[in-house]
Amino acid sequence: MRQVTVSAPEGKGADIAQIAFDVGVHNVSLHAVRILKKDRSEEIQDHLEIETATHLAKAFVDRLTSSSFFNCEQYGVTVRQPRSIFSSRDIRSLTKPFVEPTSDLFQELWQFSQITYGFIGRVYIGAVLLAFGIIDFRLLFMIAGLLFIPLLPMMLGIGFSVWTRQWKLLLQAVTALVVAMILLAAGGVTVALLSQPPVRYMEATSLLTGFLISLAVGVAGSLATSDDVGRREMIGLAATAQVAIVPTWFGVCAVFGFPAADPTPSKQRILGLLVNIVGIIIAAIGTYAVLGMKGESLRAFHKSSET
Numbered sequence: 001m002r003q004v005t006v007s008a009p010e011g012k013g014a015d016i017a018q019i020a021f022d023v024g025v026h027n028v029s030l031h032a033v034r035i036l037k038k039d040r041s042e043e044i045q046d047h048l049e050i051e052t053a054t055h056l057a058k059a060f061v062d063r064l065t066s067s068s069f070f071n072c073e074q075y076g077v078t079v080r081q082p083r084s085i086f087s088s089r090d091i092r093s094l095t096k097p098f099v100e101p102t103s104d105l106f107q108e109l110w111q112f113s114q115i116t117y118g119f120i121g122r123v124y125i126g127a128v129l130l131a132f133g134i135i136d137f138r139l140l141f142m143i144a145g146l147l148f149i150p151l152l153p154m155m156l157g158i159g160f161s162v163w164t165r166q167w168k169l170l171l172q173a174v175t176a177l178v179v180a181m182i183l184l185a186a187g188g189v190t191v192a193l194l195s196q197p198p199v200r201y202m203e204a205t206s207l208l209t210g211f212l213i214s215l216a217v218g219v220a221g222s223l224a225t226s227d228d229v230g231r232r233e234m235i236g237l238a239a240t241a242q243v244a245i246v247p248t249w250f251g252v253c254a255v256f257g258f259p260a261a262d263p264t265p266s267k268q269r270i271l272g273l274l275v276n277i278v279g280i281i282i283a284a285i286g287t288y289a290v291l292g293m294k295g296e297s298l299r300a301f302h303k304s305s306e307t
Helices: 013-022 054-065 102-112 117-136 139-146 152-164 165-191 207-225 231-242 245-256 267-292 296-304
Strands: 004-009 029-036 041-053 076-080
Touching: 004 013, 004 054, 013 029, 013 041, 013 054, 029 139, 041 054, 041 267, 054 076, 054 296, 076 102, 102 152, 102 165, 102 207, 102 296, 117 165, 117 245, 117 296, 139 267, 152 165, 152 207, 152 267, 152 296, 165 245, 231 245, 231 267, 245 267, 267 296
Parallel strands: none
Antiparallel strands: 004 041, 004 076, 029 041
């Protein structure tokens, strides 16, 4: 469910309400509000509120923000997710969780691609735990480390930005992914310096198997991020296992040396890492295309970032 609030120039409220009615929304609240500004000036704006199902909110927001008159200087849109709505509308339709508004996913992927102290700490600590598990082949340590490493949103962000042509998000997601890879390798080096060889973990999947698994993970992850009840956490773990182990393993081997008994050549591990990343990105592009994520509805973000 979604609550959508729109601020518009005075007299434009009725036109925006008609857009809501056209996509299937039944009721729109409209009233005038007095806006006070920092320079002590003021203006009157139309203020609209809509409480509706997720899929109708997506249709409304996409159509509004992709219209020719919409801009962030004169219009404002806020999308919230209420816990419950008491309404005479059919509960099955009202609680339909699929598909989220494009702007919701866009900003979520931006948030997860920000390189903050928290991001650096989570990835590095996760890499340390993962490296401990790799050296002694302790599955519980590996799982614990993978749970802290948020790689899936960055790869989904790359796929989403390619499909919607949001190039700044693409740059941010790629940068965050590269930084994460460096931190994973650094975590492996750190633990190896405090440990003794050999590396006991030497498992690897074939390139074809890894690619097919990555496609499945990419589709599942994209569907989960587009659904109010999607379980992102467990899918994120699967994606991280496909990608995070390799750079951490190489970090450990940079100190210990590569195991002579390793049946998988190092070049094949690197190629497998690239294949897995590409597989998740390709799956994300295709899934977001099928779900109708529209770059036109994000046009206002692009224009506002240029000013």
